[in-house]
Amino acid sequence: MPRTSNKAWLWALLAAAFLVPLLRDAVPDVVSDYRLFLVSTMMIAAIAVLGLNLLTGFNGQISLGHGAFYAVGAYVAAILMDQLGWPYWLTLPAAAIICFIVGYLFGLPALKLEGHYLALATFALALAVPQILKYKWLEGLTGGVQGIVLSKPEAPFGLPLSEDQWLYYYILVVMVLLYWAAANILNSRSGRAMMAIRDQYMAADTMGIDTALYKTVTFGISAAYTGIAGALSASAIAFVAPDSFNFFLSIKFLIGLVVGGIGSLAGSVVGGIFYVLVDNSAQALSTFVKNDLGLQFDLSAYTVFGILLIVLMYLMPMGIVGGVTHLIRSLRSSLRGTPAKEHQAAAKQRA
Known part of the structure; x- marks a missing residue:
């Protein structure tokens, strides 16, 4: 994606973020x-x-x-x-x-x-x-x-x-x-x-x-x-x-980093969103499991963190931002008729 396009998306997100509270x-x-x-x-x-x-x-x-x-x-x-x-x-x-x-x-x-x-x-x-x-x-x-x-x-x-x-x-x-x-x-x-x-x-x-x-x-x-x-x-x-x-706060920060994407600034934002969402949704999810699914066990925030971390690391080992970026590049390669392997080789040469 061209740099100017990235900046346009960034400015659009910031404008939306400033308008939402109004x-x-x-x-x-x-x-x-x-x-x-x-x-x-x-x-x-x-x-x-x-x-x-x-x-x-x-x-x-x-x-x-x-x-x-x-x-x-x-x-x-x-x-x-x-x-x-x-x-x-x-x-x-x-x-x-x-x-x-x-x-x-x-x-x-x-x-x-x-x-x-x-x-x-x-x-x-x-x-x-x-x-x-x-x-x-x-x-x-x-x-x-x-x-x-x-x-x-x-x-x-x-x-x-x-x-x-x-x-x-x-x-x-x-x-x-x-x-x-x-x-x-x-x-x-x-x-x-x-x-x-x-x-x-x-x-x-x-x-x-x-x-x-x-x-x-x-x-x-x-x-x-x-x-x-x-x-x-x-x-x-x-x-x-x-x-x-407590110590688990440090672990949550690390989980957020891994899930969002290590070595990615955008991944830090995604990781912060993930950490708070899971922390605040664990109780609601536990209630859903017990009342709607009829399963008699509690899901703590740490259990949900562990399950989601395993699933995301299996599906997106580079984190959410890395996985989405790779998916977009693969789709672009497919639309342009360029095989994904050739696209990766070209990317490595540019790097």
């Missing part, structure tokens, strides 16, 4: 505050998955602990708003900076770890952070097991928007800016160095790329993205508690 009063049964809130959580999840994608998909470092950075970002925002009275929008750069520092410092010892050893180290981080947040000496800041209750931000300047409408626009703008920033990073010299480290670590080192610097900085940027997502969730949900950031 239909709340016209079609309240279709565009309700709850559904706007649901889409907002999808965009937050997409930002978190995008952060993980920068690290795993584009730099080749495996992480099972990004839920920890999400928690740090959420608590930074909650503490600043609750105890220091900061405006919600000012907590985003604060969460990004603190999470970048935490990610960068964690990335320094992680330089000596590769593959499953790095995954185990990040796994330990995901287990430790929720317990640290419950620590009695930090209860004055974190609220302990009871967490922190916040208020949803209202629309500024007297805009005639509900809280959920305003949050939708706020999160959408942040997501678009972060997506644009990630695309520019990946298209720069630094982005090419990141992907060179992912593809051939020793060759990149031989070519003079400072692999240690790029890996730690990428870890920091990835943590900053996920921390921003956590800060947005604190404003959107208006509540943070340690048990909301």
Whole structure:
């Protein structure tokens, strides 16, 4: 597909995304505050998955602990708003900076770890952070097991928007800016160095790329993205508690990444949508199985995640975005009369 066509589709999607909340009063049964809130959580999840994608998909470092950075970002925002009275929008750069520092410092010892050893180290981080947040000496800041209750931000300047409408626009703008920033990073010299480290670590080192610097900085940027997502969730949900950031949150981010498409920016958005949809639909699906199908067993969110992951990996091993892209190319080859194998060979030559 030509680049101009891609841009046209992108602008059309953005225009539609900005117009949808305005239909709340016209079609309240279709565009309700709850559904706007649901889409907002999808965009937050997409930002978190995008952060993980920068690290795993584009730099080749495996992480099972990004839920920890999400928690740090959420608590930074909650503490600043609750105890220091900061405006919600000012907590985003604060969460990004603190999470970048935490990610960068964690990335320094992680330089000596590769593959499953790095995954185990990040796994330990995901287990430790929720317990640290419950620590009695930090209860004055974190609220302990009871967490922190916040208020949803209202629309500024007297805009005639509900809280959920305003949050939708706020999160959408942040997501678009972060997506644009990630695309520019990946298209720069630094982005090419990141992907060179992912593809051939020793060759990149031989070519003079400072692999240690790029890996730690990428870890920091990835943590900053996920921390921003956590800060947005604190404003959107208006509540943070340690048990909301357990280890399975990190696993859900990783599942969203794999399902959407590793190494694909668009796959991050699809992965975020998938994660929230499955998480919110598991109970309804379990009720359908028990009441309508007459099967007496419960389907938890983790069961649904597992089943869908197995099916999608069998049907689309490159993720949803990769599978759809391959399907479109195959259809184009068929319409042009070009065999699919010849088309793939031509694509490899161009690459």
